[in-house]
Amino acid sequence: MSKLGDDMLMNVVKLSEFTFLVIQDNTITITNREKQILKQIRVDFDLYPGTSHPNYCYGKPFDFSPQLHQVVRCAGRIYLQYFDSVLELTSELTLKKVAVIPGLTKSTPEAFQGRLFSINNQLYVHNYNGGYNYNGTVYRLVNGVFEAQNIDFTGYFCQFCDKIMLFDYKYDSVYMLNSQLGRKQIKLNFNINTLQNVAFCQGGILVLTSSGCVLVVVIDMITGQVKELDNETWPTIQISDLIEKIQVNYQNQVIWDFNLKVKS
Known part of the structure; x- marks a missing residue:
């Protein structure tokens, strides 16, 4: 049985105690703790058509799919965002298109970032297309159709369990959302408009x-704790260290040792 390499473990979602969903480009892989490939599903479009997979941060390979593939649990189901499509992972481990995000322009890279989130067993999307007009609408999925909501959010969302962070470029702020969609601002020492590249988002x-x-920021989505790294420190952090933190989070859901290991 074939196995996944560690370079493919940048976007891992726990399905059960023994199985995990891994996303890499336009391929979804179901794997076990031994990283054996149980099943692979290909999505019908490429993220990087006509180009080789990009490298970033001084040759260190990164899978930029974390911000392209938003994976969200909602009411016992698993949903994924691919471009303007919302897909559901079925119990047969196949992908089913549930809906299309209204008005989301696929031609803008910003539109690929975090448009999907779940709260109170309700699935929401946002169709902000990037740019400086900050226009966009929040929609809630109702019977397979997205209905517009009167909510003033602009930016992208990152979610882990019931923790949701909103990066609002209109107000240059980062917020934690509560179950009533209220916002609590996280104090930062930098301008978030300079940090629009999501290198990693899981667990x-x-x-x-x-x-x-030039600047790398690591955020604990559970506590809101922020750690800033420079471009000399960041490349010394190993992918395996991040995966170890993911495993701790999935086991405890509320505990994360925020001291990332750095090679001397």
């Missing part, structure tokens, strides 16, 4: 980078 660990990785 409650969110890594944002500026252009050229």
